[in-house]
Amino acid sequence: MSDITKIAELTRGIKFAMVTFVNHEGHLHSAPMTTQDGDFNGTVWFIGSKDSDLVRSIPGNAQVNLGYSDPAGHNYVSINGVAELVDDKAKLDELWSEGYNAFFEQGKEDPRIQLIKVIGNGAQYWEGDGRMVSIIKMTKAAITGATAKLGETEGVKL
Structure with missing residues (x-):
């Protein structure tokens, strides 16, 4: 299986990613963003608002980190990459869903809409064994004094 x-x-x-970026004051800040449907291919797209701290920060520092969490499956992914502001009507048409109307009064024609493209540099993932297996391993470790290995972690270059 390839890294991607x-x-x-x-x-x-996973419906949402926490996008961490460096704000205009030089501080790390995170914002939840809706993940677009489709398989990850090294690039992630978001629909944001030109009024947001995230969008305003990208021209000054395009480095971002995307955090994905699946607590039920005990799986976690962190993708680091470079964000880019994109104006592409065809891409917006592809990504748009009616749910965005709650955020943009003029729907898809709202001038505040900003596409954000994140090109991944690398990722780190933690893949758990599932809840029951983890409980059993932790119980065994507590009884025996051994260290529990709860899944696997791997760093990958994208």
């Missing part, structure tokens, strides 16, 4: 395929597998179905 592994990241796609672990992030599939």
